[in-house]
Amino acid sequence: MKFAAVLNRDGGTLRTTDLAAxxxxxxxxxxxxxxSLSIEVVAGKEIAETLDRAASRRAVDVVLAGGGDGTISAxxxxxxxxxxxxxxxxxGTMNLFARSLGIxxxxxxxxxxxxxxxxxxxxxxxxxxxxxxxQFSIGMHARMVQLRQGMxxxxxxxxxxxxxxxxxxxIKNPPAMNVTxxxxxxxxxxxxxxxxxxNNLFGEGHLPYADNxxxxxxxxxxxxxxxxAELVKFLFDVARGKWRDNEHVEIHQADRAVLQxxxxxRRFRAVMDGELVRLDPKTIIEIRPGALxxxxxxxxxxxxxA
Numbered sequence: 299m300k301f302a303a304v305l306n307r308d309g310g311t312l313r314t315t316d317l318a319a320x321x322x323x324x325x326x327x328x329x330x331x332x333x334s335l336s337i338e339v340v341a342g343k344e345i346a347e348t349l350d351r352a353a354s355r356r357a358v359d360v361v362l363a364g365g366g367d368g369t370i371s372a373x374x375x376x377x378x379x380x381x382x383x384x385x386x387x388x389x390g391t392m393n394l395f396a397r398s399l400g401i402x403x404x405x406x407x408x409x410x411x412x413x414x415x416x417x418x419x420x421x422x423x424x425x426x427x428x429x430x431x432x433q434f435s436i437g438m439h440a441r442m443v444q445l446r447q448g449m450x451x452x453x454x455x456x457x458x459x460x461x462x463x464x465x466x467x468x469i470k471n472p473p474a475m476n477v478t479x480x481x482x483x484x485x486x487x488x489x490x491x492x493x494x495x496x497n498n499l500f501g502e503g504h505l506p507y508a509d510n511x512x513x514x515x516x517x518x519x520x521x522x523x524x525x526x527a528e529l530v531k532f533l534f535d536v537a538r539g540k541w542r543d544n545e546h547v548e549i550h551q552a553d554r555a556v557l558q559x560x561x562x563x564r565r566f567r568a569v570m571d572g573e574l575v576r577l578d579p580k581t582i583i584e585i586r587p588g589a590l591x592x593x594x595x596x597x598x599x600x601x602x603x604a
Contacts, residue, residue: 299359301328301335301385301412302352304373308342309365310389315405324409331413335362342369349373358382360593362412364405366390367432367572374422374590375429383417383591390572394507395431398498400598416599419588420511423497425581430497430571431590432507434583436557437475437492438521438529440567441468443574469529475566480556481518487560491529494519495555495583504539512602514587518550557581 303324305312321337328335340348345365352361353376363373364387374395377384388396388403399420402408425434433439445467478487499517501509508517523532523546535544542549558580559566568577 299333300357301333301360301362302355302358303335303337303362303364304345304348304352304369305337305339305387306342306345306363306365306369306389307339309345309369310391311405312364312389315389320405323406327409327413333413345369346372349376353377353380353382360385360412360417362387362593364389367392367395370395371429371431371571371573374431377591378422378429378586378589381591383593385412385415385593392505394433394505395511395571397505398432398507398509398511399592399594401594411595412593414596415593416596417591417593418512418599418602420590420592421497421514422586422589423495423516423583424586425495425568425570425583426578428570428575429586429589432571433494433496434568434570434581435492435494436477436559436566436568436577437473437490438468439492439494440569440574440577441473443569443572444567447574469526469533472524472529473566474524476560478556478558478560479518479520480558481550481552482554485556488520488522490520490522491524492519492521493557495557497585499549499551500539500541502539502542506536506539506541512588514585515551515553516555516583516585518552518555520548520550521546522548553585555583557583 317339338348360383362385363370367390370386374384386396386401387408402411422429472491474489476489496517498508498513500506523529528546566577567574
């Protein structure tokens with residue numbers, strides 16, 4: 299296969315990686331397996347343009363994207379409904395979509411898995427037409443990300459620490475939003491502290507990612523927790539994958555959800571694949587079954603086919 303690698307030198311663990319040495323190992327590993335490879339190492343501000351070029355090259359079979367959640371989501375958006383496949387170098391903090399695909403969490407192990415990897419189709423989702431691969435969320439998560447953006451950190455551990463601080467500040471002053479949520483033929487209006495709509499249902503007993511990335515459904519998680527103790531328990535349960543154990547979380551699934559915000563002129567933000575975005579008064583979220591081709595380890599492809 300012909301690979302076009304795009305590495306965000308400002309993203310995730312790549313900021314502290316010897317990219318020249320790693321690029322040499324990429325060439326050796328993939329070329330030894332009979333593949334060809336081009337590599338572009340660019341700054342974060344150049345990622346969108348570079349991914350556009352890679353995705354538009356006719357001779358390319360696989361776009362290999364390395365960086366944090368924003369880089370991976372941007373690459374997936376450009377490959378949605380195309381024959382080219384996405385290969386993910388998991389260089390972010392949590393790498394939740396990569397985990398869902400069964401990709402090893404170290405850069406070198408992920409690279410080695412691509413040498414004999416296979417291409418499978420998995421789902422994507424859209425929010426008012428904008429693609430995402432992991433999650434669209436409002437309320438608590440958006441508040442936490444917004445607070446974290448105002449903090450300084452220079453490493454993965456620093457980001458985890460900043461996230462913990464932002465979570466505590468959010469717990470002390472939680473958001474409350476009046477929303478109408480349409481799921482199938484049902485529609486409910488409620489005051490919530492957070493809603494997450496995910497690309498397939500999260501698995502249980504681990505970090506929040508989908509066990510089946512080709513399940514064909516949206517996961518819809520609504521929390522009405524308000525008191526500090528309730529919010530602490532909610533975040534603790536989220537971190538350990540115990541959604542269903544939390545009495546303040548409602549879980550639904552559907553292929554389409556309609557979210558309407560009743561803000562009285564107040565502006566809110568949403569988080570889509572880890573990035574803050576404008577929250578429209580009405581958001582239509584839909585699952586897109588099989589919309590993305592991905593390169594995964596051979597054992598994962600074999601398990602899916604079994």
